[in-house]
Amino acid sequence: MELKEIHSPADIRGLDMKELNKLCHDLRETFLTKVAAHGGHVGPNLGLVEATVALHYVFDTPKDKIVYDVSHQTYIHKMLTGRIDAFLNPEHYDDVTGYSEPSESEYDLFTIGHTSTAVSLAGGIAKGRDLQGEKYNVIALVGDGSLSGGEAFEGLDEGATLGSNFIVVVNDNNMSIAENHGGLYSGLKALRDSNGTAENNYFKSLGYDYIYVGNGNDVAALVEAFKKVKGTNHPVVVHIHTDKGHGWRPAEIDKETWHFSAPFDTKTAKLLHEDSGEDYSEIFMEETLERMKNDPKFCVLTAGTPAVIGYGPEQRKKAGRQFIDVGIAEQEAVAMASGIAKSGARPVFGVVSSFVQRAYDQLSQDVAINGQPVVVTIFYGSLLGMNDVTHLGWFDIPLISNIPGWVMLAPTTKEEFLSMQRWALTQTSNPVCIKLPGGPVRHSEKDVKSDWSELNKFEMTEKGNTVAIIGAGTFYPLAVETAEALKKEGVDATVINPHYLSGVDSEMLDDLKRDHKLVITLEDGVTDGGFGEKIARYYGTSDMKVKCYGIKKQFLNRYDYGKLLDESRLTAYQIVEDIKTILG
């Protein structure tokens, strides 16, 4: 059948094995054409073509429910569930997101982008189904890489006790984004090597029935396995061994590089547009690799995203045991960092803003209450970062700056970042979090101080009067730009780089009262619970007026950067307009 004839999974359920194989071939080719032109998750989807087809062939979706973990592997699923046009027609490529999305289709159950959640969510659906006396299959599809996350374990542990239909498909391609880390993976290897018969089966130890499919890219074998478990009356794991990147040689060979890719040429496997600008991943990597050479006590942690912090296979090899990838397990990264610091060694954990929220309790209890000088460097904590709703970088200021003990710093340039991180790794008084700025890497024009131990000491970079503009991190340049625009209006504004997000400089704020009427705060995050509100509260009983800029408390999906800045009035022109209104 032609792909364009697929309107729903029902359309493929009459096919024979030969036709299913052809379907898999066509889906893979079409997927590859789109992802090469558009960019996206390459390897995870290539590896899962046959399993996705087999799932929809065997199960009565959408009555039967499939919950995808992370859901970056749902491209083929989308092609089978009424969204083929978004893959065949370049004009409609952007009609679908890169993750499962209920607003697109009833076949998509959750908007998800973080790992390790599918088993828990599916377990909840199964429980709700049973409470309501309904009958259908509930399937969680989870990758081996996601199993390192604590939530996946909790989901498996609880799911095993449901006592009714519950099917966990473990898509084992022997990879996370990079290679897997954790003792669990030696156990999974033993299962693969023994065709599922090894002693000490992790899933059986948790109480699951268990089926192994050695060739997870053989659609017939998958159909047979799924038919066996369809309608089961108890929890069962179907462990399928797939080949990440299957069917496109470059992705089969270099699984890490081809996990996700910007647009590329399928013939040469080269990116269409080389990115040549400076970035904080490389800056962080170069700085920390160099530091390791001089300090054997120093180490870098990642939770399954080494590339984000600049560490490719070559750099990881150089770093050796001073580089620790704990797998996708942010709680472990933070708690382990506390233990490392307690022992007298010095850890820095490099993490994506949206993922650090998975470790709030550890940041608070394991680190802050214990006063361990753990350093956390946050990447993509910016409205100029990732714009998928599941990866927003807007919430880290309310999250971390309000935990007692944490010093949260907002560098505005490469030089400030390096100085702050070096200081943070030398001092032992506080845990320190450094929120990297968004946008192109900027440089300091003058020397940057090396000692940041006088906490909450803001820097006044231009002394003016009437209006003071405090521009934190990403938005310090906007503060400068706004002050310049104000000059044309005859106002000689003060400009402040606060450096600190976790407290206020009461001395400077008190000083401002003498000849200022209005303080403007600019921060790269939601204003609710953020930095500006601390300033507003501080001035609450004085005559000083305060206007806080940032992002409204909201979730947005695939927003336009310029439009969001505009809606948030985060442009110099709009701020000047507001200032004129406030000053009257």
Add this chain to the structure above:
Amino acid sequence: MELKEIHSPADIRGLDMKELNKLCHDLRETFLTKVAAHGGHVGPNLGLVEATVALHYVFDTPKDKIVYDVSHQTYIHKMLTGRIDAFLNPEHYDDVTGYSEPSESEYDLFTIGHTSTAVSLAGGIAKGRDLQGEKYNVIALVGDGSLSGGEAFEGLDEGATLGSNFIVVVNDNNMSIAENHGGLYSGLKALRDSNGTAENNYFKSLGYDYIYVGNGNDVAALVEAFKKVKGTNHPVVVHIHTDKGHGWRPAEIDKETWHFSAPFDTKTAKLLHEDSGEDYSEIFMEETLERMKNDPKFCVLTAGTPAVIGYGPEQRKKAGRQFIDVGIAEQEAVAMASGIAKSGARPVFGVVSSFVQRAYDQLSQDVAINGQPVVVTIFYGSLLGMNDVTHLGWFDIPLISNIPGWVMLAPTTKEEFLSMQRWALTQTSNPVCIKLPGGPVRHSEKDVKSDWSELNKFEMTEKGNTVAIIGAGTFYPLAVETAEALKKEGVDATVINPHYLSGVDSEMLDDLKRDHKLVITLEDGVTDGGFGEKIARYYGTSDMKVKCYGIKKQFLNRYDYGKLLDESRLTAYQIVEDIKTILG
């Protein structure tokens, strides 16, 4: 030897087995005398007497490091490590906390009170030791109940790959606070039943070497096992089967009741002081049990703390499958609740304030982004709640109120609570969090509305002028009291019960501008990132003055309630004083 002669573990290392047994006997008696007079964790410590003695007998503490999970089982440890006087001498009972505490002793490595963290923390110490080329044993002691937490899994998974000395002692008493829940526990039972030889060994599946000790209250067997693993060059699990409550019959029989107790009589096993007041645990339990009868779709979740929400064994039996204890696994509880809601059923998760922070990512992604109408009812979210530094109830407002989508409500009476929770479980527009007030249960004097769907609608309970006092939750009575005190000063203040913590009533706030000069906010939590700051920001560009009351961003341990209220100026007298100063 006499207990009072024990100054450090070195003092017991010369004893023979007979003397060790006598030591265990004496420690248990002394512990029991103190805990009966003082209150504390009974069962966990009774069960661990022999293991604690054996650990300090075999290992060279403090050079060798023991990290205790939760650390509510460290009473015997404290008796052996220089703190015996705090157990022998009633005048010094309060010299030590109920958890491990580095400020008391170098034998205590971390201040911990949440579960499931020890393996991660100990893994970090082992890693730091290796980076620094040092040699000592690192031991994590973790209970079976704690193993249901995701962080414990993450710690085990990573710890297995350390490739050096790492000893995990699993204290398996076949109990959490209540009975265990999760598939893992069928696996542990199989190990106990087979003297450690069962197939599908969870720990071996993660790559650990493994030793089983069937009688974990036999000090000789424990000494032998610990001697075997002392100095090991690889990760090993020592699985010891202990008897929670061992040596005191009432606690052996009713392990749940005697997990923790207020002061009691060791002869009659009766509490010395019966607590007869109304409490929200019972109110919640009665309300939800009744609701279950009428709605089979409705269910209650707990993460291992059923008693907190009023569910003893009898109530759990009545609730049947509509009561779900996921084990100590808050991430699972929240994510599963999202799945349950997605299926069309209606869940409420009752949780302690300090533990809900373990599920921030799930509250945000699994629930809020997906718009599922999950209901979370928060207990002990008050400065009048638990006062151990690891259990503070001060941080839930910044944590939850700043996540888009969550409606956070602050009832001030039993009737408001019931009305809010009933409404929350009927509507499907938002996830709703209800923060129960601290202090004695209060009652509404007039009818409470039943529909809370007009979000952020504050209630003006007294109309005055000049000063408006917004008293949220626990502190609404303080707002009333302050207004009364102000009357004596000739100020006729407005009093507002905001009901909502996650947004502001802009209409009412704008109205106040007409005849008010000052708005006071009172909230039961840290002011940083909290409710009052939203009001301060809202009024930032107006002439309205705002003064926010709450608790300073800080951690405190075993504070005095009255003193903290006083220091925070949370008394009517102090607030009136401040108001007079501000109004001049």
